[in-house]
Amino acid sequence: METKLRVRVAVAGAGAIGSAVALTLVRAGFDVTLFDPNSPGDNASGVAAGMLAPLAEAVFDPVSTPHLALLRRARDRWPAFTAGLDLPILRDGxxxxxxxxxxxxxxxxxxxxxxxxxxxxxxxxxxEDWRVEARPALTALRIGFEALGGRFAARALAADDLPAFSAVVLATGAGDAGGLAPELAALTPIKGQILRADRGPSSGPVIRGEGVYVCPGDRPAIGATMEAGRADLAVDPSATAALRAAAIRLRPELAEARMTTEVGVRAATPDGLPLVGWSATPGVMLAVGARRNGWLLAPLVADLVAAYLKGDHPGSDATSLDARRFSRT
Incomplete structure (x- = not known):
C-alpha cells in the first residue's frame, strides 16, 4: 500500500495495542484516526500493571509457556518503539x-x-522482565501520536465512518466491534481485578508469590484475578480477598494499607495469542485478543499491522498470530 498518498486508516480502540498501532502507522506516514469513547486509561490496558514480562508469564501462566520465545521477541521491540517518547521502561526484574x-x-x-x-x-x-506504568504510558502514546498529526475521536467507530477510510483496524478488546469481523467469534472475555494500595514498595522488582504479584509504584498494584467468561465491570470483593491475603503474606506492611479495586475485561483466544491480520471482511484488520499480554505484545502487533498495510512481508511471527487461524476449515 502506497503511504505517500496518505492512505486513511481508522483504528478502533485506544488501549495498549490500539494506541501502539495508531502511533506506528502515523510514524509510517498513514493518515490515522484513533477512535475510543472512553476516557484515557478507562480500559483494560489502564487497569493493568504494565508488565513486559515474558519470563513471568511463561512460568506463572501455562497458556503462555509455549510462547516464551515470541514473548521475548515482543519485549525486545520496546526500546526502539519508545524512542522519542516520554515513556520510561522500568527494568527492575x-x-x-x-x-x-x-x-x-x-x-x-x-x-x-x-x-x-x-x-x-x-x-x-x-x-529479564520489564514493565511500564500503564496509565502514564497510554498518555505518552497519545501525545506521540497526536504530535505526528494523528487525530483522536472520543467516540466509538460507527458504520457511517467506514467509507471514509481505506482500512479499519479493530483493537477493541473484548467487544464485538459491531459484528465487523467473523473472526471475533473466537474470542472469550476474561474479567480481571487488581488492587491498588496506598502504601507498599515504591520501586524495585515485581514481587511474585503464590497466587499474587505486588508491582511497586506510587500506588502498588496487587493482582490479579482471571475470571474467564465474565465481561462485567462490577467490583467483586470475594474474588479479591485471596489477593489481599496473599499480598500481606509477602509484605506484612500491606495489612495497614487502604486498597481500592480496579476492574478490566480482556479478550482471549484459545491459544492465548492475539488475532493479527486481515479479516475475511474486506478492508478490516484485526489486532485483538492478547489476553493478559497486551502491553508486552503491543509493539510487535503494531509492526505486523503496519507491514500488512504497506504490503511488506510481516515476518516470522505472522503465522502464530494469524487473524483467521481459528476460522479456517
Whole structure:
C-alpha cells in the first residue's frame, strides 16, 4: 500500500495495542484516526500493571509457556518503539518469594525453560522482565501520536465512518466491534481485578508469590484475578480477598494499607495469542485478543499491522498470530 498518498486508516480502540498501532502507522506516514469513547486509561490496558514480562508469564501462566520465545521477541521491540517518547521502561526484574516447597517448583520451571536466575536471600531473582506504568504510558502514546498529526475521536467507530477510510483496524478488546469481523467469534472475555494500595514498595522488582504479584509504584498494584467468561465491570470483593491475603503474606506492611479495586475485561483466544491480520471482511484488520499480554505484545502487533498495510512481508511471527487461524476449515 502506497503511504505517500496518505492512505486513511481508522483504528478502533485506544488501549495498549490500539494506541501502539495508531502511533506506528502515523510514524509510517498513514493518515490515522484513533477512535475510543472512553476516557484515557478507562480500559483494560489502564487497569493493568504494565508488565513486559515474558519470563513471568511463561512460568506463572501455562497458556503462555509455549510462547516464551515470541514473548521475548515482543519485549525486545520496546526500546526502539519508545524512542522519542516520554515513556520510561522500568527494568527492575522479577523477585519470587514463598515457602520452600513452592519455590522449588518455580525453580524447576525456570530451569526447564532454560531461564537464567539467581537465588538471593531465600528468593529467586531474574533481571529479564520489564514493565511500564500503564496509565502514564497510554498518555505518552497519545501525545506521540497526536504530535505526528494523528487525530483522536472520543467516540466509538460507527458504520457511517467506514467509507471514509481505506482500512479499519479493530483493537477493541473484548467487544464485538459491531459484528465487523467473523473472526471475533473466537474470542472469550476474561474479567480481571487488581488492587491498588496506598502504601507498599515504591520501586524495585515485581514481587511474585503464590497466587499474587505486588508491582511497586506510587500506588502498588496487587493482582490479579482471571475470571474467564465474565465481561462485567462490577467490583467483586470475594474474588479479591485471596489477593489481599496473599499480598500481606509477602509484605506484612500491606495489612495497614487502604486498597481500592480496579476492574478490566480482556479478550482471549484459545491459544492465548492475539488475532493479527486481515479479516475475511474486506478492508478490516484485526489486532485483538492478547489476553493478559497486551502491553508486552503491543509493539510487535503494531509492526505486523503496519507491514500488512504497506504490503511488506510481516515476518516470522505472522503465522502464530494469524487473524483467521481459528476460522479456517
Amino acid at each position: 522479577l523477585r519470587v518469594e514463598g515457602e520452600a516447597a513452592w519455590l522449588a517448583g518455580i525453580a524447576a520451571r525456570l530451569e526447564a525453560l532454560g531461564a537464567p536466575f539467581q537465588r538471593l536471600d531465600g528468593a529467586l531473582v531474574d533481571a
